[in-house]
Amino acid sequence: MENSAIELFAGKRVLIVEDEYFLADETRRKLEKAGATVVGPVAGVTAALELVENEKIDAAILDVHLEGEFVFPVAEELERRNIPFVFATAFDPAIIPVKFTGFSLCEKPTELGKIAEALFGGRAAEYH
Numbered sequence: 001m002e003n004s005a006i007e008l009f010a011g012k013r014v015l016i017v018e019d020e021y022f023l024a025d026e027t028r029r030k031l032e033k034a035g036a037t038v039v040g041p042v043a044g045v046t047a048a049l050e051l052v053e054n055e056k057i058d059a060a061i062l063d064v065h066l067e068g069e070f071v072f073p074v075a076e077e078l079e080r081r082n083i084p085f086v087f088a089t090a091f092d093p094a095i096i097p098v099k100f101t102g103f104s105l106c107e108k109p110t111e112l113g114k115i116a117e118a119l120f121g122g123r124a125a126e127y128h
Helices: 002-009 021-033 045-054 072-080 112-120
Strands: 013-017 037-042 059-063 085-089 104-107
Touching: 002 112, 013 021, 013 045, 021 037, 021 112, 037 045, 045 072, 059 072, 059 112, 072 085, 085 112
Parallel strands: 013 037, 013 059, 059 085, 085 104
Antiparallel strands: none
């Protein structure tokens, strides 16, 4: 199931917003191996918002807490543009504002198969 779900990334442009370099790089490599084009990765809200504004993005993986700030402004902009996203975090799910309760949450370390299913497999709007 993991491999077939990962194939859902093929041909997609995926934004990675993650401030842990090694995790961001590992996720980038796995996405590229699955046939995705990675936008980023970036480690902060301002850089992420610039990419959302200036790049074509099909989906996004968002770390919740970035260098002392929360990623929620990026999530709001993605939602406004109807771009699917998942939150990836090691934090307690209770930190996610109520307005985002319908969006997927994947605990770190993230499994790309679960993320692919949440983004493209009709299972978005569930907490994992």
